[in-house]
Amino acid sequence: MKILNNISLVQYSTFRIGGSAEYFIEVKNQAELIEAVAWAKARRLPIYILGNGSNTLIADAGIKGLVIRNLTGEIKVLDSIQAFSNKKIPPRFQLVEPDPELTNLTYDESQFPPVLVTLDSGVYLPKAIFQLIAQGITGLEWFAGIPATAGGATYINLHGANKFWSDYLIEAEILDPAGQIKTTAADDFHYDYDQSVLKDSGDLVLAVTLRLRRGPKEQALKIAKYRQLKKAHQPQRSLGCVFQNLSAAEQKRLYLPTPSIGYLIDKKLNLKGTKIGGAWIPEKHAGFVENLGGATAADVLQLIELVKKRAKQQLDLDLKLEIVLWLN
Ligand SMILES: Cc1cc2nc3c(=O)[nH]c(=O)nc-3n(C[C@H](O)[C@H](O)[C@H](O)COP(=O)(O)OP(=O)(O)OC[C@H]3O[C@@H](n4cnc5c(N)ncnc54)[C@H](O)[C@@H]3O)c2cc1C
Incomplete structure (x- = not known):
């Protein structure tokens, strides 16, 4: 096991922002992951697990403790199953102008035979989705182009178009804080939007x-390519949407044509194009914050505060963060 000291985390976040990890390790399989956790626990160090860093804002001052970069990558196709039902979550996705291409591509999944697939939590979805489709296994195409690992997707309940990760998750193998490995059913994660x-x-x-x-x-390949292309037009040096889309009640109260947070920041708060330091609210997608080069976590936090303050003052709206802050 190779634990490193004082490693810059900049390259491990899609934002390209962040200080150094006091201790750092990359793990390639579950045994290494479990060993790394045990190493930190024996020293009473805080443990931080990083997937692809596409939803995590890392403090400029760095992280005290052990940061584990998860590169576990095994994919197993298991037996078919019959029965499965999970809680349905109302999507918060609705375009101001409907996308006919997306409507045309949608199909009824339920008529096709189910198959169980196990992914290590470090599996990088943009690759895995196409690998599975090549084997005739469909379902995850709605998440194509999102730079997530399976672990990050499970943590946040990844959403693509009007699908959620929890529409597909049956169970997860967990390492709990006491060091026990257990299996948790999807329902026990109490999933909701984000x-x-x-x-x-x-x-x-x-x-x-x-x-x-x-x-x-x-059909799945068409959807995956379509979604991938759409995502490629989004600002990549970012963490995706910084805030959650609005709830149905908030959308209704404000008479908005869409729950999109990008629409709100652009059309209602007029903050598109606002720049602080090296970070800005990009023209392409006002729900994002983009690193123009040299942005700091402090710049991003200031932008976040500005948007929150304006939403509260102008609309009496409490915005909720979608991204994770590592600010220890
Ligand atoms: C260009 C772009 C587009 C995006 N589009 C979307 C989108 O359409 N929909 C959407 O939902 N999100 C989107 N995102 C956000 C992001 O990709 C998702 O939130 C994704 O699930 C994060 O996965 P990750 O592996 O990068 O997580 P990370 O950023 O590495 O981690 C996020 C959190 O999950 C925790 N975590 C990671 N792995 C594990 C694990 N194995 N066990 C326990 N906790 C873990 C981390 O500790 C951290 O708290 C986008 C981001 C970008 C940059």
């Missing part, structure tokens, strides 16, 4: 089991 108990439990996800389909390969 919400899971993982945010408070301190559990680490080792692997996930998904219910996918032996579905329409060509």
Whole structure:
């Protein structure tokens, strides 16, 4: 096991922002991940697990403790299953102008035979989705182009178009804070929009089991390519949407045509194009903050405060963060 000291985390966040980790390790399989956790626990160090760093704002001052970069990558296709039902979450996705391409591509998944697939939590979804489709396994195409690992997706309940990760998750293998490995059913994560108990439990996800389909390969490929292309036009040196989209009640109260946070920041708060230091609210997508080069976490936090303050003052709206702050 190779624990490193004082390693810059800049390259491990899609934002390209952040200080150094006091201790740092990259793990390539579950045994290494478990060993790294045990190493930190024996020294009573805080443990931080990083997937692809596409949703995490890392403090300029760095992180005290052990940062584990999760590169576990095993994918296993298991047996088919029949019964499965999970809580349905109302999507917060609705375009001001409907996208006919997206509507045309949508299909009824339920008519295709289910198949169980297990992914290590470090599996990088943009690659895995195409690998699975090549094997005739469909379902995850809605998440194509999102730079997430399976662990990050499980933590936040990843959403793509009107699908959620929790639509597919059956269970996850967890390493709990006491060092026990256990299996947790998807329902026990109490998923909602951008919400899971993982945010408070301190559990680490080792692997996930998904219910996918032996579905329409060509159709899924079209969807994946379409979604990938759309995502490629978004600012990449970012963490995706900084704030959550609005709830149905908030959208209704404000008479908005969409729950999109980008729409709100652009059209209602007029903050598109605002720049602080090296960070700005980009023209392309006002829900994002983009690093123009040399941005600091402090710049981003100031922008966040500005948007929150304006939303409160002008609309009496309490915006909720979608990104994770590592500010110890
Ligand atoms: C260009 C761009 C587009 C995006 N588009 C979308 C989108 O359409 N929909 C969407 O939902 N998100 C989107 N995002 C945000 C982001 O990709 C997702 O939130 C994703 O799930 C984060 O995964 P990650 O592996 O990068 O997580 P990280 O940023 O590495 O981690 C996020 C949090 O999850 C925790 N975590 C990671 N792995 C584990 C694990 N194994 N066990 C326990 N906790 C863990 C981390 O500790 C951290 O608290 C986008 C981001 C970018 C940059």
